[in-house]
Amino acid sequence: MKKILPILLLALLLLSLFLPVKFPFRFETKARIYPFQRWVVEKLPNGNLATQWQTYLDGNTFEASTFQFERGDIIQSRFVASNKEVSAGDTLVSIHSLNLAVRLTRLSEQLSVARAALLVRSTGKRRVRIVQAQQQLAFAEQQLERATQKYDRNKPLFENEVIPNNEFEQITNNYALAKIQVEIAHSNLLAAKTGKKPEEIALAQARIKALEAELEVLEQKQAAYQITAPFGGMLMSSDSLVEVLALEDRSKLVLVAAVPMHIVELLGDTARIELQDLLSAPLALSRFSHVYMLEQQQVYLIRMELPAHEDLLPGQWLSCQLKGKSMGVWGYLTYLLSAGNEGMRK
Numbered sequence: 001m002k003k004i005l006p007i008l009l010l011a012l013l014l015l016s017l018f019l020p021v022k023f024p025f026r027f028e029t030k031a032r033i034y035p036f037q038r039w040v041v042e043k044l045p046n047g048n049l050a051t052q053w054q055t056y057l058d059g060n061t062f063e064a065s066t067f068q069f070e071r072g073d074i075i076q077s078r079f080v081a082s083n084k085e086v087s088a089g090d091t092l093v094s095i096h097s098l099n100l101a102v103r104l105t106r107l108s109e110q111l112s113v114a115r116a117a118l119l120v121r122s123t124g125k126r127r128v129r130i131v132q133a134q135q136q137l138a139f140a141e142q143q144l145e146r147a148t149q150k151y152d153r154n155k156p157l158f159e160n161e162v163i164p165n166n167e168f169e170q171i172t173n174n175y176a177l178a179k180i181q182v183e184i185a186h187s188n189l190l191a192a193k194t195g196k197k198p199e200e201i202a203l204a205q206a207r208i209k210a211l212e213a214e215l216e217v218l219e220q221k222q223a224a225y226q227i228t229a230p231f232g233g234m235l236m237s238s239d240s241l242v243e244v245l246a247l248e249d250r251s252k253l254v255l256v257a258a259v260p261m262h263i264v265e266l267l268g269d270t271a272r273i274e275l276q277d278l279l280s281a282p283l284a285l286s287r288f289s290h291v292y293m294l295e296q297q298q299v300y301l302i303r304m305e306l307p308a309h310e311d312l313l314p315g316q317w318l319s320c321q322l323k324g325k326s327m328g329v330w331g332y333l334t335y336l337l338s339a340g341n342e343g344m345r346k
Helices: 004-017 098-123 127-159 165-194 198-224 261-267 329-345
Strands: 023-043 049-055 060-067 075-079 084-086 091-097 226-228 233-236 243-260 272-275 279-282 291-293 298-307 317-327
Touching: 023 261, 023 298, 091 098, 091 243, 098 198, 127 165, 243 261, 243 317, 261 298, 261 317, 272 298
Parallel strands: none
Antiparallel strands: 023 049, 023 243, 023 317, 049 060, 075 091, 084 233, 091 226, 233 243, 243 298, 272 279, 272 317, 291 298
């Protein structure tokens, strides 16, 4: 009888391997809750400020902008009160640069002086010189009128060879000289009215345009020293030595959980994920796309979008259960043995 009992047990064990008994596959893991996106202001070791933007559903992190200051500059940053809701476009940080403020003040003063000097040059009339210049212009115009009439009368005579070539050449020269004298008289009148030559006026105007362009560049730089919220969300202070401000978008949440590679192979096409009493949803295998090393083990990271819930907060750890396809006795025993080996490796 003693010999028959072990044989009978072995036979029952072998028979059970082929019985149509199915075991539901379940795997417990930890999941962490993240905001849909997070944006932070960081203070770099050299004193400059930088912003970083992270989207947790796709796991991407990118640098949004960097604010670099000149060496020796005195910087004052004003941060708005944290732990409150803000809207997209709200000013969160105001940066005041002493060097930039001094340059703006000096440039504004230079521009004001240049504009005032041009105004004085343009309106500084000298009555006596103006009257003299007007008389010279009137005389030059009379001379030009006479020279024009003489030129017009003698041109046909020259063409018909009535007058000699040297005589008409003298008439032509007098006509050209009269026109030049009128131009000079116009220039002298303008100089008398403004007190400066036209070339000097043009130079002053060009100087003003250059100052205006430089001032516009500095004003744009000053406007860029206002850091605004890229999206609406919860503004929070940070305990980090690097992060000085953090903005989280909690309109939606993201669940992230690590799943070992050998578990993924057992889930199958009917896999589901359950998060306590808050979530039960299908789990597509296409979500397992990147392999990571976690505690000397190759794992996949599940990233799933969740609706906002009062019981879920970013940073929270929760138990997460994965349900896969049912398996027979032999498959279940194989899974138990592989799970035991993985535990021994750790």
